[in-house]
Amino acid sequence: MHDPNGWAASVLQVSRTRTERLVNLVICLLSTRRFLTAAQIAATVPGYEHDPSDARDHEAFQRKFERDKAELRELGVPLETGTASVFDTEPGYRIAHREYALPDIPLEPDEAAAVGIAARLWRHAGLATAASSGLAKLRAAGIDVDPQATLGVEPMVTVDPAFAPLTAAARDRRTVHFDYRTPDGDTPTGRRLQPWGVVCWKGRWYVVGHDLDRGATRCFRLSRVVGAVRPVGQPGAYTPPADVDLISHVARWSGPVERSGRATVLVASGRAAGLRRWAQEVHTGADGDRLVLPYADVETLAGRLVGYGPDVRVVDPPEVREAVIQRLKEIVARHEELSTPGGQA
Amino acid sequence: MTRTATRAATRTSADRLARLLNLVPYLLARPGIELAEAAGDLGVTERQLREDLELLWVCGLPGYGPGDLIDMAFDGDRVTITYDAGIDRPLRLTQDEALALVVALRMLAETPGVDNRDAVERALAKIESAAGDLADAPVAVRMPDDSTRVEALRAAVQRGRALRITYYTAARDETTERTVDPLRMLNVGGRAYLEAWCRRAEAVRLFRADRIDAFTELDGAAVVPPQAQPQDVTEGVFRPSVDLPLITLRVGRGERWITEYYPCERVERGEGDQWLVWMRVTDLGWARRFVLGLGPSVTVVSPPELVEQVRARAAAALDAYATVVPAAAGRAEPVDTH
Numbered sequence: 001m002h003d004p005n006g007w008a009a010s011v012l013q014v015s016r017t018r019t020e021r022l023v024n025l026v027i028c029l030l031s032t033r034r035f036l037t038a039a040q041i042a043a044t045v046p047g048y049e050h051d052p053s054d055a056r057d058h059e060a061f062q063r064k065f066e067r068d069k070a071e072l073r074e075l076g077v078p079l080e081t082g083t084a085s086v087f088d089t090e091p092g093y094r095i096a097h098r099e100y101a102l103p104d105i106p107l108e109p110d111e112a113a114a115v116g117i118a119a120r121l122w123r124h125a126g127l128a129t130a131a132s133s134g135l136a137k138l139r140a141a142g143i144d145v146d147p148q149a150t151l152g153v154e155p156m157v158t159v160d161p162a163f164a165p166l167t168a169a170a171r172d173r174r175t176v177h178f179d180y181r182t183p184d185g186d187t188p189t190g191r192r193l194q195p196w197g198v199v200c201w202k203g204r205w206y207v208v209g210h211d212l213d214r215g216a217t218r219c220f221r222l223s224r225v226v227g228a229v230r231p232v233g234q235p236g237a238y239t240p241p242a243d244v245d246l247i248s249h250v251a252r253w254s255g256p257v258e259r260s261g262r263a264t265v266l267v268a269s270g271r272a273a274g275l276r277r278w279a280q281e282v283h284t285g286a287d288g289d290r291l292v293l294p295y296a297d298v299e300t301l302a303g304r305l306v307g308y309g310p311d312v313r314v315v316d317p318p319e320v321r322e323a324v325i326q327r328l329k330e331i332v333a334r335h336e337e338l339s340t341p342g343g344q345a
Numbered sequence: 346m347t348r349t350a351t352r353a354a355t356r357t358s359a360d361r362l363a364r365l366l367n368l369v370p371y372l373l374a375r376p377g378i379e380l381a382e383a384a385g386d387l388g389v390t391e392r393q394l395r396e397d398l399e400l401l402w403v404c405g406l407p408g409y410g411p412g413d414l415i416d417m418a419f420d421g422d423r424v425t426i427t428y429d430a431g432i433d434r435p436l437r438l439t440q441d442e443a444l445a446l447v448v449a450l451r452m453l454a455e456t457p458g459v460d461n462r463d464a465v466e467r468a469l470a471k472i473e474s475a476a477g478d479l480a481d482a483p484v485a486v487r488m489p490d491d492s493t494r495v496e497a498l499r500a501a502v503q504r505g506r507a508l509r510i511t512y513y514t515a516a517r518d519e520t521t522e523r524t525v526d527p528l529r530m531l532n533v534g535g536r537a538y539l540e541a542w543c544r545r546a547e548a549v550r551l552f553r554a555d556r557i558d559a560f561t562e563l564d565g566a567a568v569v570p571p572q573a574q575p576q577d578v579t580e581g582v583f584r585p586s587v588d589l590p591l592i593t594l595r596v597g598r599g600e601r602w603i604t605e606y607y608p609c610e611r612v613e614r615g616e617g618d619q620w621l622v623w624m625r626v627t628d629l630g631w632a633r634r635f636v637l638g639l640g641p642s643v644t645v646v647s648p649p650e651l652v653e654q655v656r657a658r659a660a661a662a663l664d665a666y667a668t669v670v671p672a673a674a675g676r677a678e679p680v681d682t683h
Contacts (some may be wrong), residue, residue: 016400018358023365023404030431031406044407065435067626075366076439083434103435105475110461111468118449118465127445132388134442139386140367140435142374152460152499155532156454167444170483175571183601187620197483200452203535223605246485273520277513277558298638307638309658321666322642327641328663334644335656 021047035084035092102141113149160222165229166207170195172235179226188226196240201250208249219249236262259294264315267291271311298323369432376425405430443476451486452586456532458495488535495554502527511559516631526567533578542573549573585625592632594622597642601611
């Protein structure tokens with residue numbers, strides 16, 4: 001280590017002895033059927049040597065042991081607490097192999113390859129670390145993952161920061177509070193929600209649940225959540241409705257629309273390629289091409305047609321024609337004042 | 346030692362502990378594996394791997410005598426675990442690991458055009474059953490798309506031949522014929538894309554699958570030039586560069602949604618309920634169609650030529666409505682509406 005202060009070296013040294021102690025602690029607790037008390041562990045596992053009669057030394061040991069237990073739990077080691085016999089007053093610890101060990105997952109090579117590809121989806125997103133450590137465990141279980149395999153289409157997954165706290169809350173059935181900003185609102189508003197689940201619909205993330213302030217089912221876009229998602233109250237505070245179809249709640253607002261209307265427009269020849277590929281019929285004439293366009297909503301269609309300016313003229317129906325003319329008038333009026341000759345934008 | 350150093354040590358130690366607890370069963374399942382291969386598989390350097398093995402060598406069962414410690418046999422560059430001290434299986438998946446894998450598999454299973462979807466679904470079922478309650482992820486995924494078309498395109502890409510495509514370019518509102526050498530298929534933000542070397546542009550381009558109106562496979566194999574590299578799409582498909590024209594719009598409440606759908610360089614509060622929005626655009630012609638199409642509450646602030654173009658186009662369109670549209674004439678042509 002080229003470190004003048006020996007900082008990195010000391011980090012490595014501390015980390016090495018600490019790691020060694022923790023590996024031995026795991027092995028020791030896996031091998032015991034009896035619950036071992038802290039004192040018994042200290043007398044057994046190297047690295048916990050101390051003088052229990054020295055108050056300060058003992059306190060230092062207790063702090064160290066607490067930190068180690070916390071680290072094992074954070075790693076997901078199922079540390080059991082109990083007493084070896086009814087006469088024991090002090091709690092003891094052990095790890096049940098059955099709880100510790102990853103169950104056998106008999107993955108076929110193509111299934112293992114699929115898991116490997118799935119784990120890579122997160123490579124740039126929030127769950128990347130969890131996905132790769134999960135995959136490492138499958139490999140450690142003897143599963144070989146072909147790193148070259150592909151499924152022909154690579155999805156790129158991004159998640160919003162609110163994803164992790166909201167999935168955790170939905171899993172724990174815990175009410176959350178968050179600030180929510182919509183583009184047509186001026187300030188974020190506080191929302192209290194009992195989340196049922198998170199939905200990815202067409203590449204965007206939503207949370208669906210019971211909105212406590214509105215007293216109704218609501219879905220929220222994760223990208224519009226401002227700041228932190230805070231859990232409120234206890235886990236298990238509510239039960240989502242049985243057989244709730246999360247997707248349907250989101251799809252209701254952004255699902256496909258039925259284009260039952262038909263509009264006829266006159267398009268200058270060779271122009272408006274975007275409209276042509278969407279047309280149901282094209283009638284070629286001397287003055288241009290007449291396109292028949294399916295539509296759902298007059299204003300949406302009008303906006304689209306106005307985009308093409310003088311290249312497109314609405315023939316029918318009158319309400320679309322009127323909507324287009326109205327929009328054109330407003331656009332001219334608003335831009336006229338800005339584009340007066342010599343005028344500054 | 347400083348507080349940061351302690352924290353760094355704790356983090357290093359946690360990562361390393363996880364790695365070591367995995368390492369024993371990993372090697373146990375692969376007796377006689379070459380160190381280099383194992384290191385590559387585990388994503389560590391060979392030196393790191395040797396250090397890990399040295400550390401494991403002094404760990405074991407209480408007693409810590411020769412028969413209690415983890416033991417391994419070396420044969421040249423190959424290693425075999427001969428005693429595992431009870432760490433014969435990896436640790437079960439954590440909640441986050443189960444969530445990450447299960448949700449990713451659901452995404453994969455939902456991605457239109459994915460090959461061997463059956464394997465993805467089988468894998469998902471097995472991981473879910475192994476993870477038990479943990480896999481009960483409250484996450485649903487749906488990516489509706491024209492999967493028949495994407496599937497056909499993917500199959501063609503996999504056959505490795507050059508493609509002739511009819512492609513609609515929204516930026517220029519034109520449909521062109523191009524010959525492309527496919528690199529890969531992607532799905533970004535729920536949309537399918539073909540990434541390919543475009544022989545016409547002589548560059549790597551992303552083609553939106555729903556804008557590829559037709560394609561045919563050519564006889565020749567796809568030849569991707571060595572300089573063609575896949576683009577980094579992690580920040581989105583359209584990453585405006587600073588040399589593109591910058592436009593400024595005044596946007597009323599009803600049209601503020603554009604800030605969620607288009608990459609904006611800056612958004613500021615303007616007068617009343619208006620926002621000022623700065624965007625980079627590939628093409629002023631696109632910007633003109635975009636602004637005209639947006640609706641009554643959007644005004645161009647700059648550049649002046651866009652203000653003038655928008656006004657002039659709208660005025661010309663209005664003039665056209667002042668004249669009578671001739672009655673429908675001409676012949677009908679059948680249109681292939683996919």
